Amino acid sequence: MILTVKELSKTYGTKKAVDKISFEMDQPGVFGLIGTNGAGKTTTIRMMLGIIEKDAGTAEWNGKTISRETMSFGYMPEERGIYTKTKVLEQLAYFGQLRGMSHVDAKKASLAWMERLGVIEYKDMVAEKVSKGNQQKIQLLAALIHDPDLIVLDEPFSGLDPVNAELIRKLISELVQEGKYIVMSSHQMSTVEEFCENLVMLHNGQTILRGNLKRIKAGYGHTNLLVRTVGDVTPLALEAGLELLARHADETEFKIEGDDMAEAFLAKIIDAGQYPIKYEIREPSLHEIFLEKAAMPMTASKDESMDTTMGVPI
Amino acid sequence: MKQILTVFQFTFLDAVRKKAFIIMTCVIMFLILAACLLPMLSEEIDSAITSDQSQTCYLLIDSDRVPGAKEALQALYPNAEFLDGDINLSGKYKDEIRVDGDTAMIVIVEEDGVPQIRVTTKSFMSFLDAALVAETISPIYIREVMREEGVEDELIDFSQTTIPYEASIAGSMDLSGYIVGIALLMIMFFSIYFYGYGVSMSIANEKASRVMETLIVSAKPSHILIGKCVGMGVLGLVQLSTFLITAAVGYRLFVPKDFLLMGMPLSLSAFTLSSAILVLIYFILGYSLYAVMNAVCGALVDKIEDLNSAMMPVIFIAMASFYLGYFSALMDPGGMLSKITMYVPFTAPFVVPFKLLNADISSADVAISLAILTVAVIIVAWLSARLYTASVLRYGKKLKIQELFRDKK
The missing domain is CATH 3.40.50.300 (P-loop containing nucleotide triphosphate hydrolases)
Structure with a gap:
């Protein structure tokens, strides 16, 4: 069918x-x-x-x-x-x-x-x-x-x-x-x-x-880093070039440009004595993708959407 | 066809089970039975009143030319007591009459040789009728004057006789046909109004409660429209039949056999088999014509509160047709207006049944009128189905004419 x-x-x-x-x-x-x-x-x-x-x-x-x-x-x-x-x-x-x-x-x-x-x-x-x-x-x-x-x-x-x-x-x-x-x-x-x-x-x-x-999502790669630590690591993250996305109740989300950036940040916080309770590198949520796409001019976003599907015939 | 039947069955059963419908049917049945009891009750009341001797009439006679007037009046009003009054106390009698409706006064005098009869009662609804009193006294006075003039008794008697007469109706329009015809006209109008209102209310409810979108993917809009109209129509026929059966039972049980309406026995002889069938056909076609238009009104509104305004044009057409039909059939049965209203589809369901019951219409006219009405029902139903289809899922936006012929099946 x-x-x-x-x-x-x-x-x-x-x-x-x-x-x-x-x-x-x-x-x-x-x-x-x-x-x-x-x-x-x-x-x-x-x-x-x-x-x-x-x-x-x-x-x-x-x-x-x-x-x-x-x-x-x-x-x-x-x-x-x-x-x-x-x-x-x-x-x-x-x-x-x-x-x-x-x-x-x-x-x-x-x-x-x-x-x-x-x-x-x-x-x-x-x-x-x-x-x-x-x-x-x-x-x-x-x-x-x-x-x-x-x-x-x-x-x-x-x-x-x-x-x-x-x-x-x-x-x-x-x-x-x-x-x-x-x-x-x-x-x-x-x-x-x-x-x-x-x-x-x-x-x-x-x-x-x-x-x-x-x-x-795979087309976007790893773009988000979710960290939970005892102390506040935001200043260290900003120093390392990460962008603060959101502060949740007990964790902080940053925008990263790739896995290397996330790994470098991990080394930095361990050096600073902030042992991470949670450390998660992930793809962007659909919500984030939607916000990004909806903000783009129509023609550009539509063209890109075709690339993003990476050959899925629709 | 199966979908139409399903919608019909659901509409009919859903309406029949409603408490409001059951209560209304019971109340009207009770009222019909009460109406049938009225003649019997009225007879009882009449006899109770007639056995009551409390009516009094003062008779003040200042003339020698009305011998036996008191006896004649007593014979006319056997239940009233006629008392010889004093002409000087007429003011006192008037005061008494002003507060008591069962008291009256008759004064018979001659002023300058001219007789006069003055009747005083509390109101125009008194038990005493001045015209009847004058009709009774006048022959007595005339007889006396003629006797004084030396006219022989035989001639006097002859002068006071009335030539026998007989009234007969050449046409078929008798009082029974007239009354039954008027009743039918009323029933037709109220059925079209109430059951048509039921159709539009049912559709407006479906639209306002958003059931329509679920319905529309399950059944064709035209099927829903037809099923609903037929469902409410059959509901109307069932309810009307219930009322008619109740009326027949009530008539048989409670209305006295010798009951006269305005001096004539009430009969349903105007209902022959063919006229009854034709009346039923006109009822069905008339109801269909107005029901499909009402269905569109229901489909046009977003909120129930707007339904009455949307129905206004249809109600106006129905009322205008009813009054036009009513007056043309009664006032000028053979006139041009009556002929036109017989053929106009909106007025025909009101006019023709009345004419059928009074045998005031030819077979050719019935055939032409039926043909025009049938074609009109088909055209209006087709147009209504388009309007309904285009309107049922439209909220807050006005419908454009060109969309009628473009939007979905």
Whole structure:
């Protein structure tokens, strides 16, 4: 199975909401669509699923244009919505039936999924009496009830408390294990880093980065040094030419130009009698990459993004 | 088709299970039964009133030409007590009448040879009717004057007879047809208004609560639109049938067999099988026409609070059509306006059923009107489906006409 999105574009008036976005998924997993609010993630998803008309481009599943008629996909929109005055089980069965299931099968599947997500006790309750977090789980169930191969989740973690977020994390991992193709949009970079092997980064409708996350990061090399010591080593770091990035609660992060610089700094602090409790050389976080890319002029950043993917054909 | 059925089933069952719907249906059923009890209660009240002898009328006669006036009035108002009053105490009687509605005064005098009857009551709703009193006293006076003039009794009797008359209606519009027709017109209007409002409210709710985006990836917008309209329409038919059955049961159980409405027995003879079927068809087409327009109103708003403003044009069309239909059918049944309103799709569902019940329309006119209405429903439904599709996922932005024909299926 393969999901292919080619040069999707959408313009509202004079504003280019999405400009020629392309990506591909040829194996089960989670694909990340990342960007700030208004970057064009939801518009991309809506075009991809045929909810809104695209100005140009194609979105195909196994070579066929994606639409509710040609394939069975699951979709959880960013704007959460359920029938507040209707019982949970009834509305889930309704959504299942709309996706072609019989009433009996839809009810059976609803109960099984409710059991799996721990909301079975609310089955006969009207949705407005269920907590916000559980309403969100019910919304997710509406996307999964008909067991689709392609699942599109628009900001699935927004508004979730830590316990429910962990539950959804676990579920997404299980779905990947079951061979599902998941496209997930998020503006939370840490979430995408956790799940996505491949991603597209959007900024003001433009693709500023795309490709395999590991390769993108590897392309940047080791740029950050995280140090925890008993005393303050910042003056020594500045002397050694390191740039202070951030002071965390009990550690300090510096920008380095390479491993040699980090090693020289390590020797310096040991000489100064500051034995490091933590010493970690790492690649930049996705958040840092995003900030860097978003700050660049569009044309330059886009060209560089092509280099950064280092030959990943998209 | 399966999706339409699913949306229909969900819409119907969801609405039927709502507490507000159940309570409203029960209340209206109770009111219908209460209305059926009214004739019986009114008879009971009438007999209670008539057995009450507390009505008093002072009779002040200052003329010799009305012999037997008291007896004649007593026969006219058997439950009132007629007391011979003193003409000098008329002021006192008036004071009494001013505070007591069950007291009245009749003064019969001759001034310069001209008779006069003065009836005094507390208000115009008194038990005593001045016209009836005058109608009773006048023949007595005339008879007496004629007798004084030497006219023979036989001739006097003849002069006071009324020539027998008979009223018959050449057309088919009788009081029953008229009343049932008006009732039908009202039912049609309120059904279109209430159940159409239900459609727009349901869609506006889905849009405002953002369920729409989940729905739209599962079913075609046009399927959702049709399913919703049919669901609410069937709900309306079921509720109306419940009311009609309740009315029929109430009529049978509580309304006296000899009940007369404005002097005529109430009958449903105007409802033949064909007219009933045609009325049902007009109900379905009329409801469909307005329901799809209401659906668009629901799809156009972002917030429920804006729904009434969005519905205003449709409500205005419905109200204007209702009144236009009502007045043209009643005031000028054969006129040009009545003919036009029969063919105009928005007014036809109100006008034609009324005319059908009163046999005031030809088969050809029914066929033309039905054909125009059907075509109008198809065109308006198609246009509404486009508008609905283009509007359901639009928040905060105005819809441009060209987008109607470009945006998604």
